Amino acid sequence: MGRPVRGAVLTTAFGFGAMMLAHHPGLHSFGRMAVSGLAVNLLVSLAGFVSVLALVRRFHPPLGAAPEKADDCRGSGVG
Numbered sequence: 001m002g003r004p005v006r007g008a009v010l011t012t013a014f015g016f017g018a019m020m021l022a023h024h025p026g027l028h029s030f031g032r033m034a035v036s037g038l039a040v041n042l043l044v045s046l047a048g049f050v051s052v053l054a055l056v057r058r059f060h061p062p063l064g065a066a067p068e069k070a071d072d073c074r075g076s077g078v079g
Contacts, residue, residue, distance in 0.1 A: 002046055005042070005045050005046065006042065006046070009038050009041060009042045009045075012038055013034075013035050013038045013039070016030075016031050016034035016035050016038065017031060017035050018031070019031025019034070020032055020035065
């Protein structure tokens with residue numbers, strides 16, 4: 001997942017980064033803000049999203065997994 005996301009963000013950043021070369025203050029500012037936003041987006045999608053997935057996987061079993069059997073006698077009708 002990381003490689004396609006990185007490639008898409010970097011090519012977009014280069015496109016918006018070209019706007020930072022403009023002498024017009026509005027275009028320069030727009031390019032700087034767009035590249036900054038893309039950098040934050042890349043960090044969140046690669047680090048944050050992966051961390052959330054690891055937490056979900058840790059606390060929730062995968063779909064279709066058999067439930068674990070209990071070692072105690074609850075529900076067995078014994079004493």
